[in-house]
Amino acid sequence: MRAEKRKKKRKVFFIILTIIGLFVLGTGGYAYYLWNKAASTIASIHEDLGKSDKRDKQVDVNSKDPIAVLIMGVDEREGDKGRADSLIYMTVNPKTNKTEMVSIPRDTYTEIIGKGKMDKINHSYAFGGTQMTADTVENFLDVPVDYFVKVNMESFKDIVDTLGGITVNSTFAFSYDGHSFSKGEITLNGEEALAYTRMRKQDPKGDFGRQERQRQVIEGIIKKGANISSVTKFGDMFKVIEDNVKTNLTFDDMWDIQSNYKSARNNVIQHQLKGQGTKINGIYYYQVDESDREAISDELKESLALKN
Template structure:
């Protein structure tokens, strides 16, 4: 029975969508070991959140119900609780084979749910952790957050170094934090990848350009992760994930999503929250345009099969 199970799962693929989440693949005699190690890792990074009040009923992944996930890139440094500097909300629909994605600028001026004040959305994590950030995003976009993946942005360094570097396509040349980045296709080590994803003020597209560079690094990590072949690298990657990732996804959830929703990755539609920068009491904020927000909300709800 066990031998049959090993044969069926000879190639293991577990995808933790996020930003850093590379899960893996292999064939050969150590496949069962990796399966157990992956399950153990996911159990250790599991963190539950409250059920969304935007849902009237539970979703059923086995039935391929559309679902949403909020990816939180948190810049947690020593002696600093951190802020959610990268927020990417996605809806995934297996039946239409479509993933809708919107990045939320870190300076977005909005109500912080549970705090009783209006502030930059990235402060929600510092005020109330994952739950307050989830509640605030739900309120801003008027959509449910079914799952979240929180990644410590510092882990970019360890992840990239474990993989031996990642390839990106820099849209312009710039210098940042002691590193020089040429225009075009370049390969980054861990320190360079972290700096590449942090630079914002020199980018003509501001926060949107920064988010694009973060996505490039994540894609590079996934591409490099798919070619991992040694047990040592697998073990190192699991250790990085265990130290830097939290999610309410279970191991079974991940397996069901990988097997039942993989076609939705072939059609990714990205949206941009249009708005304008402004200063209030000398502090910079990004105020989202109401018509842009309502239009994106409608598209996200449609992909979740929710009423507008």
């Protein structure tokens, strides 16, 4: 079986939990303020995404249709449009209570839809923004993208500092960008968390190891964020969201997902795209094994209740 089941409870809707804090909006004396502030924040970060050609009709989260979400970690800096250096495709099926996730390596060699050329998948964002990235991922995996959440990787730093630091469990010791990280449980500030998620070349697992560290930081943010009680920290967090996040999810979508899909968080299946590094015209690419890509695509379609 290609998928590796992880028994550890994962709060699958990490973007919703991390970025919006939806699970904690109904608690404490600030509930009314937070609810309204969250709704206005979501409205301010909305970005449209065209309907997928791989769907006959729009999904309905209120009816508990299986959904597909593309998580995009974009490394945008001043004067640079940026690239989608972290791409996680996620299906959530509340009827089977399963969530499936696949991380797409940034150097994956594939057709860039709308550009008419083969290139690294993370270049799709530089060429055509969110829409071209979603179209390219759809073509690569042969599955629809219903929703996306785009997060500027720089915002990790601001979020972590707003929370007062987070704890992660490093699987090995390394140094990167002026910071040293020991093996085992460590506490990170914002600058350290950003460096921790960016290191790639020293990792024995390469880009896959970097993706695991990104998930560790996200989970650390969720754990710390669940205990926020200060309205000042919430205010700071909403500001970070407005500056660094875009999504086509509406506030109502998020509420329906939180209400109807949360049971799927306890059964997460992780997929890894097998392949090998290669050089084409002197440039490094990750070439995914075609049979493995097709097998994972079939499993994702099954999760979405789509015909193969």
